[in-house]
Amino acid sequence: MTSELTPFRVDIPQTDLDDLRTRLANTRWPDQPADTGWRLGAPVDYVRELAEYWRTGFDWRAQEARINGFPQATTVIDGTQVHFLHVVSPEPAAPPVLLTHGWPGSIVEFLDVIGPLTDPRAYGGDPADALTVVAPSIPGYGFSGPTSSPDWDPARIARAFAELMTRLGYPRFGAHGSDWGATISRSLATQFPERVRGIHVTMLASAVARSEADLEGLAGDELEKGKRSLAKGTKFSREGTAYAMLQATKPQTLAYGLHDSPAGQLAWIAEKFRSFSHATEDLIDRDDLLADVSIYWFTETANSSARLYAAGGWGAPAPENTVPTGVAVFPDDIGYPVRTLAERTDKIVHWTEFARGGHFPGLEEPDALISDIRAFFRSLRRGGRSQNTPALGGF
Template structure:
């Protein structure tokens, strides 16, 4: 393991500015808003801010406040943040991001978790925090070979935690972080003490009796899922089948990369007219900038091809079943793109221990509602034996 600092060259910043200045804009049908993708007027304004208003160096300094490291696991470079608490009784926890997120999602959680006394908690609420970048993402990319599916990543996480000397820890994640945390529980059942996810996929079962007397809220979730599969799954289809073709466009055009990501920050968050209603603009651009500077649009999409390409892969990857030995907690944020049904969840998660439904927040819970997520993780941890 070796220390790492983010140091994007000045030449890369100037290249980005020049590309943003030379963008070639497409036409747009009048009055369509967000229904057919990112609106032209919104993206023009956001690109201008990225070019002339956003301060990457300030974002870089903020990220470099946290200890970061690189190590090689199973033939690929793994980047991770590792912050130890000063509390002797702190419990380790590993957070895993998803797409189109990155490790930067969790930086606002590090202080409250490692130093709970300063953030409204008690010493018993303390954690040692580990936040890796998935192979192919950010500074863990690109990978050197094929085969990096969710199970292989989970095995790498188990090895990472062993190298750090952690043998009794929690796993947390949303989006890809959800199946990766659950797979980690399967890969290291004697070391993972509990799994907390803020996204869970529950597919309708074949048994018709399980649909009897479903609450209206669950019926609405099923209806939303059917509509989402028809209208909102385009990104998944192409990243699961032709990630390399997509990579050319997104690696060559920062505006294309921005649009590809910011669309999801609008559609999957608890937002109104724009993504910034839910997530700070600079946080969004920090995340997008990392994709751009590391050229990981293509490498990050490879996880979809490895784990999502066929229907059978898709179902197994996201909906288990998960015969875990340790307790599992599910936190449901209402504007998420994935909205589970508890009755179905109990079939695939025999160790379901905690189920929390919030009245606000969406897919990027750590960015949208960090306090709610921290409090739920704390409560789950308190309920587990030490």
């Protein structure tokens, strides 16, 4: 095994761009019953218009330049390639924080937040809030490329990311995540509590009400939130989990369509961007959406990314987490966490409920996400360290 870090730049061959445009032009479009809108899935007119823009108007080279504006590298950990952005803050005391995306996301979710987090002084913020950012592509996703084995679950990914932070020279660090990134961040905390100073997440599965039994002991405002959480979760379980069950049970069968048809890959992801958020076509720029879809397409990771669901961890019981945890609640996300439920399994030290935003806050509400990440890690710097725990890298 090598611990070498290899500098990386995104450079998709022109032949791949030409092939994409040809495939989009030759798409065989399905029928759609009248007046069904989004009820049965992504409407043909919506996907067709977006695909035409992807083919004729979207500028992938501009997205490449945007990504390549950040230092990045790859390394091989536990037999698989891991790609990551590594942006060292100009502020010398800035502690390291790992930012992890989920499905169907990518590092695109963090491109608008890295600058303000690493260099708040340049964005009108307090330089004391500066963080050094490491933003990996999950193994099997994006520029990390496909995994060769099917057992890359959140716990194994967390161990790989802990090793990544070791190779970068960060014995102690913080973590932030959404979707799978939240699960991976929490796994980092439970496996490496001595290394992880705190985690900030936008999802916390253990804090979502799943039955009436979860509401026992709740009162007042927390009970009302618990009822809302249960209703939202019940609706999502009934109407919105088919994709996860398919990816958890038969990802290989699904992969033939997604791997071969860019229109299929586009519809599969675009529908989730909309249904996991609120009015996504207005809140998320379509160039950001297409940059994300393009990464899945060009890196051929539709199959390996879906396998994360099959590897385990989706819906699994959560072990107790004793690491300081902050939660940012965005009301249009797929789950609605409740603080009282969260405190049964996690050491909650920070809790913020926002008025709007959904599953992709880095794209929908980046300013809100930036301010909350800053506030959480600021609180750790100022207070939550015992006398026997050394400050390292600002924590």
